[in-house]
Amino acid sequence: MPRTALAQLNGFNIKGDQGLKAGSQAPPGIYYGAPFYWYGTDTIKNQDGRTFSTTGDLNMFLGGPLVNVVTTKKMLGGTYGFMAVVPLANVRIELPRLDNDPSPGISDLYVQPFNLGWHTNRADVLAGYGFFAPTGRYTAGADDNTGLGMWGHEVFAGTTVFFDEKKAWHAATTGALEFHSGKQESEAEVGSLLTLEGGFGRDFLMGAARVGLAYYAQWKLTDDTLTGLPALIFQGKNRVAGLGPEVSIPIATKQTVYGFLTARYQWEMGARTTTQGDALTVLLVLPLKPIKVNP
Numbered sequence: 001m002p003r004t005a006l007a008q009l010n011g012f013n014i015k016g017d018q019g020l021k022a023g024s025q026a027p028p029g030i031y032y033g034a035p036f037y038w039y040g041t042d043t044i045k046n047q048d049g050r051t052f053s054t055t056g057d058l059n060m061f062l063g064g065p066l067v068n069v070v071t072t073k074k075m076l077g078g079t080y081g082f083m084a085v086v087p088l089a090n091v092r093i094e095l096p097r098l099d100n101d102p103s104p105g106i107s108d109l110y111v112q113p114f115n116l117g118w119h120t121n122r123a124d125v126l127a128g129y130g131f132f133a134p135t136g137r138y139t140a141g142a143d144d145n146t147g148l149g150m151w152g153h154e155v156f157a158g159t160t161v162f163f164d165e166k167k168a169w170h171a172a173t174t175g176a177l178e179f180h181s182g183k184q185e186s187e188a189e190v191g192s193l194l195t196l197e198g199g200f201g202r203d204f205l206m207g208a209a210r211v212g213l214a215y216y217a218q219w220k221l222t223d224d225t226l227t228g229l230p231a232l233i234f235q236g237k238n239r240v241a242g243l244g245p246e247v248s249i250p251i252a253t254k255q256t257v258y259g260f261l262t263a264r265y266q267w268e269m270g271a272r273t274t275t276q277g278d279a280l281t282v283l284l285v286l287p288l289k290p291i292k293v294n295p
Helices: none
Strands: 029-041 058-063 066-075 078-085 109-119 123-133 152-162 169-180 193-204 209-220 239-252 256-272 278-287
Touching: 066 109, 078 123, 209 256
Parallel strands: none
Antiparallel strands: 029 058, 029 066, 029 278, 066 078, 078 109, 109 123, 123 152, 152 169, 169 193, 193 209, 209 239, 239 256, 256 278
């Protein structure tokens, strides 16, 4: 008989939400964003990388408003910034399941109270801290959860390295360590996670446009605690990686830039004890004040 397949417990980090220039902070200003993330799969891999035989598929959508503020203030020699995201989800995101949930709702709030950016002639450096608050709908064992029912914390650092004086060619990597509290209404706890994201690419139009190859890789560093939740089919620490193209273009006239549109599509590989599929990320960013440029 067909059965619903469950992989490991999910953390908060959206794999592939960063790519080219992941280690760079935006110039000072106020930016509004509209991120959209789609993840699709019909495959679950076991501990050995073999496909688990099951039926069904998963199509997960995430999106919501984003505000990113980069100030002119300095802290430890770096430029101070902060960010907040209120995501919406359409699917039961606690466990990767091959069945869709039709009732969307607010997911868990992400707040980055500080990030610091440093800039040199040949490299940018970015570091900071963020937390996830359990604002999404959650009941232990329910089929319509849009949140994870727990608090999360992440510390991150990364760099973008430039290979020429004009900073046209670049490579970037950012690493994030994620830790979690216990889940509401149970003693279950998600293991800590390490996520690497970045890419290699080239800028055009004085940095307003770029193309390249973006990647991500994620590992579960400690085991999940499953008390109060159904036993998972596969035990062990999950991992997965993704790779694919990224394109970013300006929304502009000859003298004014009104925003930027970025899209990346990544195929997963090397999955263990989790799903393996494809991911599409689209991000529209609009500065509060349009940017005037010299034609």
